[in-house]
Amino acid sequence: MIGGGRIQLNGWQQAAVAVGSAVGALLDPRRADLIAALGETTGKHAFERVVERMKKSPEGRVGLSLSLSPFDFIHHPFPGGGRNSSGSLV
Secondary structure (H helix, E strand, O other), rough: HHHHOOOOOOOHHHHHHHHHHHHHHHOOOHHHHHHHHHHHHHHHOOOOOOOOHHHHHHHHHHHHHOOOOOOHHHHHHHHHHEEEOOOOOO
16 A cells, blocks of 8 residues: 555444454454454454553553563563573572
8 A cells, every 4th residue: 555544443443343354353364364354353342452451450550661672682582681680590
């Protein structure tokens, strides 16, 4: 798609795309386009639920407060290099 266009769907249209792509993906799991369409139509609600659950737990709040990029893990696979604040290995 040129220009990265996006079409807004109403609730019924999203449900139809989700059901259709789910059935199609079950019938032919090689159809990556159907799996992507299913993720696009259902992913937002799942993501919002995960964020709400994270906000309710101490560990989740810490995770949400971190602003890490994937590049932060190239040299240090764990934040802090795998050590806690006293310098001991985690």
